[in-house]
Amino acid sequence: METVDPLVRKLSHRSPISDVEREVLRNSVARTKVVDADVDLVAEGSKPTESTLLVSGFAARYSHVADGRRQILAIHVAGDFIDLHSFLLKRMDHGIYAMSTCTVAAVPHERLAEITEGFPHLTRQLWLSTLIDAAILRQWLVGMGRKSAAARAAHLICELNVRLSVVGLTRENAFDFPVTQEEFADSLGMSLVHLSRSIQDLRSMGLFDWQRNRIEIMDWSRLQQLAEFDPTYLNLADGER
Amino acid sequence: METVDPLVRKLSHRSPISDVEREVLRNSVARTKVVDADVDLVAEGSKPTESTLLVSGFAARYSHVADGRRQILAIHVAGDFIDLHSFLLKRMDHGIYAMSTCTVAAVPHERLAEITEGFPHLTRQLWLSTLIDAAILRQWLVGMGRKSAAARAAHLICELNVRLSVVGLTRENAFDFPVTQEEFADSLGMSLVHLSRSIQDLRSMGLFDWQRNRIEIMDWSRLQQLAEFDPTYLNLADGER
DNA sequence: CGTTTACTTGAATGCTCTCAACCAGCGTGG
């Protein structure tokens, strides 16, 4: 499989990517490597000179507070440019680690600078992808501030289902999800115990099941309703801009 | 005062803005207007054809959940491009309203498109400013998920103090802040009552005071410590890129 | 001055947390 395929597939959902642009992206990749689960991809406080494209697997941004607890800030899937922002930000204010075995591609910042110099449309699409990351962050914030634990958990499952379907990693509202409940709880800003109970509730309502690293959504419509999930913010509708 | 001054001042803190770029920005402004407090600047669900630059006053992004409660997603100050992302996002997934009387300038999306076509460095700076908005959002998320109410409140005050100082709106760690505690509570994802008590605590510790729309920080160092505030994420250090 | 808005304070409820024990797969080694 082509390294930039998932990214191109994702970007194409918003605006057509030309063959030239695809070629530009392909030539921007310096090298590819496979990393084990739980390994840091980008260290907190570092100043990367290249950005990392996630080709396969799951990765997460995280931050720790003084008492040692962790908050996960984003869950990334194949096709995500996990630290595209390191191109412009001086220093990583959080770390990124592999939640599962991951294939990642490195894109030197010089290549990105060249893209911004010569390929305005592609630049806008990359910019857009960081804006969508921010939109996702806003949804997480709304959940943390104003939604119940169960609704928050349901919302994240809805989000993952849609984002994974874009890159072809779902089959009939089911997908592999090699993430522990502890990691999930850290994403939602709640304790493992409370997440477990919330999951139980949703399970007993027949909305979905989560067993052995696989999530299967039984009632997609009721799940979205309970989560107050509206995929508009993911900007996946068709249309040129 | 020049309309684009606060923006240029803010951008210059990260990378020098040339006279040409400044001129480009100035020519991008279609018109300026003054709006009253509590008026919507950008409606949720709308598809703006221009972006809004906040010249003076305070504005906030917000979102409502089904039960009617509100979550404020960002507080914007003079110099912020409050809906720059509407340039690339199809539809506003949240609204923006004026927290106080505001002066705003409209920048048509065509002007922004021209900037991305012809001014790569300026484009990167605008992109960067959206990345910093996202970094701020991440800090809010960490607070909501993993910090105490008091620490969260303290952190937001630290953040505002630094951001306002960049555009010259502080004087010795004190600044005007025409925002109610209800709005502040909605920003922090907590109830008005609980915020009030948290503020009492911080006040009684002698960290700051908040009276009649003015916040005065008494002990900047202990306040930062309690908040676990590290301004790195605001990317204000000097240095070209 | 009376009224409104903003904030404060009290009390009861309840959601979420921590502590702790327990269970279930799964891989490893005897």
Added chain:
DNA sequence: CCACGCTGGTTGAGAGCATTCAAGTAAACG
């Protein structure tokens, strides 16, 4: 091949933080 140990998940119980309801105060406004 089975037992052990480890990781991940579940369940119970008590504590605590945050919420809501409600009443009260004080400054701002007309």
